Amino acid sequence: MKTKFITKTLAILVIALFSSVCGFAQDTPQLTDPEIAKVAVVANQIDVDYAKLAIDRSKNPDVREFANTMIADHSAIIKQAVALVTKLGVVPQDNAMSKSLLQQADETTKKLKAAKGKAFDKAYIDNEVAYHKAVIGAVKTVLIPQSQNAELKALLETAMPILETHLHHAEMAQSKILK
Amino acid sequence: MNTVRNHSVSLAIFVVGLACVFLVLTGFNNTDVNPNTPTKHVVTIYQMKFNPENISVKKGDIVEWVNKDFVPHDVTEINKKWTSKPLNEGDTFSKVVTKSFKYFCSIHLVMKGSVTVKD
Missing domain, CATH: 1.20.5 (Single alpha-helices involved in coiled-coils or other helix-helix interfaces)
Structure with a gap:
């Protein structure tokens, strides 16, 4: 009786795991290098645009300082990416992931524009924490593993510590704002 | 003749x-080598870290920071008593060390380091 229960439980676990793996495989987009280049440029440009909005709307020095760093760093990453695709003669291509990023950014920008004062500061920094977590996840699990060109892969790997530093910086600003 | x-x-x-x-x-x-000649110590800024993060030097030695990242960094004393200008890729900043200090990058607040003067 006990053995039957364990077998049944194991079978359910195996089926559940298999389904989740298959589901993950179906959900994970398959990107070419020109598509990866497009995602990289779009993802960085979105954060530059959020930062410009923050400089325009916020009076909080911590928020403004963070936003200035985002503009400088993400612009530097874009510059590197553009230099690389130019060197490789690759034309970045729109794809489902870059379009989805732009659509989500559009919605987030509307929400940010509706917030004012401290509410804006909180919304901006909260979004920066969430956005960097999402981008780090995508770079780690999709963009780096799927890059075919060694230089493109190396550029994405170089961007990782920058993104991770931004996440820690955003979390610091978040805890300061909550005080 | x-x-x-x-x-x-x-x-x-x-x-x-x-x-x-x-x-x-x-x-x-x-x-x-004159024992009083100052030694130059190089701290490389790479992949968002000061490397080495913590160094020990003699009083009068020179520390030189070199930015090898493509994003800008700076070197700022922990209480903001002094700071370098923003350092772009390849830029350097040198300082003659007269006393121990902690420092950070004021552009990326999580990047920190220290210089300790040993006897």
């Missing part, structure tokens, strides 16, 4: 004498 030989001997003596004076003035051995 004798005059020419005398001139040659005089010239040789003059050259040897000059060499002796030079050696005496330079202490015979100019490859010795």
